[in-house]
Amino acid sequence: MNDLLPLWISLAVLLLAGLGFVGVSTSRRSKTLPPAERRAEIEDARTDDDRTDDDAATRPAGATDVLDLPPTETEVGVDPDVAVPEVVVDVPEPPAGRLVRLRERLARSGSPLGARLLAVLSRDNLTEDDWDELEETLLLADVGAGPATELIDKLRTQVRVQGVKDPASVRAMLRSALVELVDPTLDRSLSTSATTTDGVKVPAVVLVVGVNGTGKTTTVGKLTRVLVADGNEVILGAADTFRAAAADQLTTWGERVGVETVRSFKDGADPAAVAFDAVKTGKERGVDVVLVDTAGRLQNKAGLMDELGKISRVITKEAPLTEVLLVLDATTGQNGLNQARVFAEVAGVTGIVLTKLDGTAKGGIVVAVQRELGVPVKLVGLGEGPDDLAPFDPEEFVDGLLQG
Numbered sequence: 001m002n003d004l005l006p007l008w009i010s011l012a013v014l015l016l017a018g019l020g021f022v023g024v025s026t027s028r029r030s031k032t033l034p035p036a037e038r039r040a041e042i043e044d045a046r047t048d049d050d051r052t053d054d055d056a057a058t059r060p061a062g063a064t065d066v067l068d069l070p071p072t073e074t075e076v077g078v079d080p081d082v083a084v085p086e087v088v089v090d091v092p093e094p095p096a097g098r099l100v101r102l103r104e105r106l107a108r109s110g111s112p113l114g115a116r117l118l119a120v121l122s123r124d125n126l127t128e129d130d131w132d133e134l135e136e137t138l139l140l141a142d143v144g145a146g147p148a149t150e151l152i153d154k155l156r157t158q159v160r161v162q163g164v165k166d167p168a169s170v171r172a173m174l175r176s177a178l179v180e181l182v183d184p185t186l187d188r189s190l191s192t193s194a195t196t197t198d199g200v201k202v203p204a205v206v207l208v209v210g211v212n213g214t215g216k217t218t219t220v221g222k223l224t225r226v227l228v229a230d231g232n233e234v235i236l237g238a239a240d241t242f243r244a245a246a247a248d249q250l251t252t253w254g255e256r257v258g259v260e261t262v263r264s265f266k267d268g269a270d271p272a273a274v275a276f277d278a279v280k281t282g283k284e285r286g287v288d289v290v291l292v293d294t295a296g297r298l299q300n301k302a303g304l305m306d307e308l309g310k311i312s313r314v315i316t317k318e319a320p321l322t323e324v325l326l327v328l329d330a331t332t333g334q335n336g337l338n339q340a341r342v343f344a345e346v347a348g349v350t351g352i353v354l355t356k357l358d359g360t361a362k363g364g365i366v367v368a369v370q371r372e373l374g375v376p377v378k379l380v381g382l383g384e385g386p387d388d389l390a391p392f393d394p395e396e397f398v399d400g401l402l403q404g
């Protein structure tokens with residue numbers, strides 16, 4: 001019997017370890033959303049009497065199909081007797097302080113603008129050639145002609161008047177001039193609540209627009225995480241009905257943080273109808289924010305007017321459109337600016353999301369786009385990771401540019 005004692009002890013240890021493992025996986029499970037329950041909830045919303053009666057009058061043609069679920073077998077695509085895997089809900093990173101990642105990302109994408117400016121400014125007795133070099137550096141970094149001249153004039157005056165020499169003072173002078181250029185006085189907050197003209201609380205509605213491939217769907221996904229991390233309840237509207245995979249992509253982003261997506265399962269469905277239903281559902285659920293993704297558009301003014309105009313009109317039947325975010329790809333530089341101008345004219349843009357800032361050393365586009373449109377950069381994309389979207393802060397941004 002004594003010979004068997006070590007064996008009994010080992011078995012007891014294994015048993016206890018097994019119980020511990022079950023405990024961990026149960027606590028993970030308590031943070032999950034079973035898809036079947038979610039589906040039942042959406043079905044409830046769909047069969048709600050309130051929807052079918054009221055909507056017919058106000059809803060645009062085609063909208064009745066939007067919340068129609070596909071037949072269960074095509075949605076789940078597995079034997080109904082087989083357990084459906086549960087979706088584990090992520091806890092997104094807190095948004096504050098994410099911009100510090102910019103330093104590391106800029107370092108990877110080549111010599112950053114700030115470092116090049118510092119190198120010239122630190123020379124003894126700056127000559128005309130040095131000032132020309134500074135200006136050229138700013139132009140190459142997409143700062144734009146007007147802001148570049150403004151910055152050079154300011155630095156020239158300060159160097160002449162103050163005779164700044166030591167590296168720390170040169171750095172401080174450049175930092176404060178760049179911060180001023182990026183403009184810390186602009187309101188960069190995102191509205192997360194709204195009220196109707198009668199004072200009734202409704203969700204804040206954020207419409208996300210831009211040309212193809214700038215990162216709209218990814219941005220909506222990342223922004224969902226930012227809003228969830230800040231404690232908001234969110235619903236997504238997949239109004240990009242042009243690219244079939246966009247709604248699936250968005251649904252996956254939402255599921256990862258327990259957020260529902262209102263979408264159509266019909267090819268080429270009316271995007272305005274999807275947007276309308278997303279806002280209506282958001283209102284019914286009492287969420288804080290409805291985020292609406294749209295299809296990428298070329299800068300064709302007439303087409304833009306029609307589609308985006310229709311989307312905005314139907315949204316405002318349900319709730320005020322609180323924010324129109326224009327997604328711009330930072331790597332497209334001045335070309336991006338031409339697109340931006342057209343969007344700003346037709347879509348009433350209230351904020352810019354500058355994506356792929358990790359892929360360029362030309363941080364100057366932040367300044368150019370704000371100047372050109374008179375609209376603040378509110379968020380920046382810093383990579384392909386789920387939490388690589390940061391609220392924009394001028395001081396942190398300039399510190400990123402000026403990394404040594």
Ligand SMILES: Nc1nc2c(ncn2[C@@H]2O[C@H](COP(=O)(O)OP(=O)(O)OP(=O)(O)O)[C@@H](O)[C@H]2O)c(=O)[nH]1
Pocket residue numbers: 210211212213214215216217218219240243246295296297355356357358359380381382383384388
């Ligand atoms: N490096 C980097 N890649 C990004 C960033 N934001 C988006 N992307 C990538 O850009 C590509 C296009 O993103 P999407 O979100 O599909 O673009 P979209 O604008 O919705 O595209 P359309 O619907 O076709 O107009 C994807 O590969 C994204 O991972 C970013 O901040 N940094």
